[in-house]
Amino acid sequence: MLDLILLAIRNIFRNTQRSIITILSITIGFSAMASFGGFIQFSFEGLRETTIRTQLGHVQIYSDGYWEKRVSDPASVLMDNSDEVKEILGDIPGISVITHRLPFSGLASVGRSTVNVSVIGIAPELEEEFSDFETIIDGRSLRPGDKDAGVIGEELQKGIGAKIGDWVTIMTSSIDGVINAVDFQVVGIVSTGSKEYDSVFVKISIDLAQRALETNKVERVIVLLDDTNDLTDILPIIKSKLKNLDENFQIRTWVELAGYYNAVVSLYTGIFNVFTFIVGVVVMFSVANTMTMAVFERTSEIGALRAIGASRATLIHMFLWEGLGIGLIGGLCGVGLSYFIAYFLELIGGIPMPPPPSMSEGYQAYLNITNDVLIKCFLVSIFAALISSLYPAYTASRINIVKALQK
Numbered sequence: 001m002l003d004l005i006l007l008a009i010r011n012i013f014r015n016t017q018r019s020i021i022t023i024l025s026i027t028i029g030f031s032a033m034a035s036f037g038g039f040i041q042f043s044f045e046g047l048r049e050t051t052i053r054t055q056l057g058h059v060q061i062y063s064d065g066y067w068e069k070r071v072s073d074p075a076s077v078l079m080d081n082s083d084e085v086k087e088i089l090g091d092i093p094g095i096s097v098i099t100h101r102l103p104f105s106g107l108a109s110v111g112r113s114t115v116n117v118s119v120i121g122i123a124p125e126l127e128e129e130f131s132d133f134e135t136i137i138d139g140r141s142l143r144p145g146d147k148d149a150g151v152i153g154e155e156l157q158k159g160i161g162a163k164i165g166d167w168v169t170i171m172t173s174s175i176d177g178v179i180n181a182v183d184f185q186v187v188g189i190v191s192t193g194s195k196e197y198d199s200v201f202v203k204i205s206i207d208l209a210q211r212a213l214e215t216n217k218v219e220r221v222i223v224l225l226d227d228t229n230d231l232t233d234i235l236p237i238i239k240s241k242l243k244n245l246d247e248n249f250q251i252r253t254w255v256e257l258a259g260y261y262n263a264v265v266s267l268y269t270g271i272f273n274v275f276t277f278i279v280g281v282v283v284m285f286s287v288a289n290t291m292t293m294a295v296f297e298r299t300s301e302i303g304a305l306r307a308i309g310a311s312r313a314t315l316i317h318m319f320l321w322e323g324l325g326i327g328l329i330g331g332l333c334g335v336g337l338s339y340f341i342a343y344f345l346e347l348i349g350g351i352p353m354p355p356p357p358s359m360s361e362g363y364q365a366y367l368n369i370t371n372d373v374l375i376k377c378f379l380v381s382i383f384a385a386l387i388s389s390l391y392p393a394y395t396a397s398r399i400n401i402v403k404a405l406q407k
Contacts, residue, residue: 018293022289023329024333026327029330030381033377034335037373041368042365048228052228052254053129054192057099058228058253059235059253061220061223061242062249067250074175075175078215079220080216082100088241096129097223097224099221101120101218104119106212108168109160110160111161114160115159115200116200117156117202119172120204121208141188141190146205147205149185150204151186151187151189151204152168152201152202153190153197154198157186159199162186165186167185167186176214180214182212280383285388291323291388294322312397315393327386330385331378334378351366
């Protein structure tokens, strides 16, 4: 076996120019796959963190039965023990923030302009890290002590014509079904990056939200972690801690709640798989061409090997090791080129990208080349090289010994 491997390595560089061209094609194909995969991973990470830190948090905790009754009887599943939940979870390492929210829908009016809005009641002193992904267009964010103040989305501001300092009236139904209204003063205009979300976004203090719904309860408790990768370790601890309380709770992670994120991941993953298949086919034809030419050029050599007793299986293994060697060298060179491209993009500050669909701002794109991406690209290169070597190897094993020696 070792002799075959050494012989395959020597054969790879018998025709140096052709082998280099083949290895170069694999290298370029590998780096193209890895770069595209790295861009997708970067996009996933950015969308993930934006989704978590502007809307969902990492874990959301609700009263038992919330998802069954949230539409038919939302008042019955509001939480009145959120302080106990926050206290019992507060000593878990890795948790950055534990906050509570009370969202509701209503009508916002400024003068004669009235639009539908989605209102979130928050505790400003606990939501500073959630505001990191909000871009302040004008004014400021909510601060502790803001009782009758609010922040609105940039698109909503354009729709109702509100300015900093204007008063906005929110009309909604209380938990008892009574029409109620509250007023807040606009202190900030922000962009979350999503035009659709910005067109309905209103954020007020939770005290004002409770006054609008005429309740002292909250809808959910939200847990934000220091690192998203720690979720699988911390989630069982959260569930165990909550069992110490008298009530039952429903728990949802951000993955279960992020429908748009999951749809984007599914779409981009499918595109990446198609692109990988195409590159794999190109690599297969390139290696197949090289191996086929090698068989034709070494016909007499193959005949001599068969004449001195080399079996057909030995010839097949020799050419397969040769194809595998080409795939390995091309893959290793591809790893180096991929990291160089990623490093180069870091040096130049990324690639300016236009705003994605439904987003209001562009961004700088980088490559997040993960081990999973590299392993997948490497396996594609090796697999394509091996598959494309099968037919030339089989052809070499079937060469007629007498005719081969005559050449």
